[in-house]
Amino acid sequence: MAKVEPAPDSFDFSVETLIVGAGACGLVAALAAKEAGQEVLVIEADAVPQGSTALSAGLIPAAGTRFQAEAGIADDAERFADDIQAKAKNENDRALVAALASGSGPAVEWLADRYHLPFSVVHDFDYPGHSRRRMHGLPSRSGRELIDRLRSTAESEGIDIICERRVETLYRDNRRVLGVAMRRPDGGIETVGCAKLVLACNGFGGNREMVSRHMPDIADAVWFGHDGNRGEAMIWGEALGAATRHMGAYQGHGNVAQPHGILITWAVITEGGIQVNQSGHRFWDESQGYSEAARAVLAQPGGVAWSIFDARIAGIARQFEDFRQAEAQGAIQQADTPEALAAKLGLPAKALASELKDLPRTGTDSFGRNWTGQALSPPFCAVKVTGALFHTQGGLDTDTQGRVRDSAGQVFPNLLAAGGAACGVSGTGDSGYLSGNGLLAAIVLGRSAGMSPVQ
Numbered sequence: 001m002a003k004v005e006p007a008p009d010s011f012d013f014s015v016e017t018l019i020v021g022a023g024a025c026g027l028v029a030a031l032a033a034k035e036a037g038q039e040v041l042v043i044e045a046d047a048v049p050q051g052s053t054a055l056s057a058g059l060i061p062a063a064g065t066r067f068q069a070e071a072g073i074a075d076d077a078e079r080f081a082d083d084i085q086a087k088a089k090n091e092n093d094r095a096l097v098a099a100l101a102s103g104s105g106p107a108v109e110w111l112a113d114r115y116h117l118p119f120s121v122v123h124d125f126d127y128p129g130h131s132r133r134r135m136h137g138l139p140s141r142s143g144r145e146l147i148d149r150l151r152s153t154a155e156s157e158g159i160d161i162i163c164e165r166r167v168e169t170l171y172r173d174n175r176r177v178l179g180v181a182m183r184r185p186d187g188g189i190e191t192v193g194c195a196k197l198v199l200a201c202n203g204f205g206g207n208r209e210m211v212s213r214h215m216p217d218i219a220d221a222v223w224f225g226h227d228g229n230r231g232e233a234m235i236w237g238e239a240l241g242a243a244t245r246h247m248g249a250y251q252g253h254g255n256v257a258q259p260h261g262i263l264i265t266w267a268v269i270t271e272g273g274i275q276v277n278q279s280g281h282r283f284w285d286e287s288q289g290y291s292e293a294a295r296a297v298l299a300q301p302g303g304v305a306w307s308i309f310d311a312r313i314a315g316i317a318r319q320f321e322d323f324r325q326a327e328a329q330g331a332i333q334q335a336d337t338p339e340a341l342a343a344k345l346g347l348p349a350k351a352l353a354s355e356l357k358d359l360p361r362t363g364t365d366s367f368g369r370n371w372t373g374q375a376l377s378p379p380f381c382a383v384k385v386t387g388a389l390f391h392t393q394g395g396l397d398t399d400t401q402g403r404v405r406d407s408a409g410q411v412f413p414n415l416l417a418a419g420g421a422a423c424g425v426s427g428t429g430d431s432g433y434l435s436g437n438g439l440l441a442a443i444v445l446g447r448s449a450g451m452s453p454v455q
Helices: 024-035 066-070 077-087 094-115 143-156 208-214 232-240 290-298 311-317 321-328 338-345 349-357 437-451
Strands: 003-006 013-020 040-043 135-137 160-162 166-173 176-183 189-199 250-257 274-276 304-310 333-335 380-392 403-405 411-417
Touching: 003 232, 013 024, 013 176, 024 040, 024 094, 024 143, 024 189, 024 437, 040 189, 066 094, 077 094, 094 437, 143 160, 166 189, 166 232, 176 411, 189 232, 189 437, 208 380, 232 411, 250 290, 274 290, 274 349, 290 380, 304 311, 304 349, 311 321, 311 380, 333 338, 338 349, 338 380
Parallel strands: 003 166, 013 040, 013 189, 040 160, 189 411
Antiparallel strands: 166 176, 176 189, 250 380, 274 304, 304 380, 333 380, 403 411
16 A cells, blocks of 8 residues: 655665656666666566556657658657647646657657667658657557567666565655665565655556546546556655646547457558447547547447448558557458448448448548548458547646656655656646657656756
């Protein structure tokens, strides 16, 4: 149970910079702290560092990179910041948005140049809300590759990562954090003192009570994040007197293959695909984004829908390892006609055929979706999907370096938070989530927190 207590007389051992959580955020923070000359220890609850990063597509949005320039994409931090704010209806902390946008390009290039992570830009389709193609990923386009490379990089840099240790208690002396207590697999307790503590233990999506309290509209959705995301950072922070922000903000996803539990890239929609319900009819403007899609899909009969696309789009989606896995497991259906596809899916053939026939090539449809791309053509493809909660976006209030603030806006001297432990830049709900916001905050704010000097 997460709690805060007065410091003991002594600790079992001490380090300079202690990082709780070995996901992408914690490992990036560790690399930055090590580069800054700090003694670093990372504590991870799992047997192997994975976290929410391994469940994602591993894509980091970044503006003004050389990878974009090489692909002929003109972009800059100001444009990126405007896109973030537009998606979130200007509900974000403007200084934090500016810091993340301006730090995104340097962070990705730092990982590529200093640590040899082979990033490239996703250049063949657009993500909702991004005015430029700025999603950077590794060759497999999978979060598992990203976390594995970060872990091996940290190990090669001599950074100690202790796994199977769940932190339960923070020790304090007034406003300063002095260390933590962590539980071993055998039930024993170890204490670690520190001069600087970085909370990189993600959000609270795995804590059903907190989800029900802060975001009841998504409480019954499939939880597609990491079960270790139990909200300890927020519980500790509030016990210390820290402020939290936007606790109702989250990233949903309305394109999780059912019952396979595999994430289907939203490219199947942005490239011209649609979603239909059990009646074979469309039910919303799919171009709004995959986070909003979670509630839209869950509101349909049975809480399911079918994403309909074609072989051309499947070819684009196949660059993602998750999509290839979905195909291998039989989640993707294909047929030469709408009627044959409907028969495979158990949908009304007339309704599905009518929806496909009536899709415009250009202009705006009755749902308000603007069509400027290529029409769907045989062979047609489909996958049954449901809505899911992926990631909470609210959290501890921090400054642009990741330093945690109290309700009066004053920073704690040696407590930092980043990634899902900190409030992100997705506004107050689900519709403010811009694709990649989670890893944006994890990588950029994680790097800043790691570089922050020990006080």
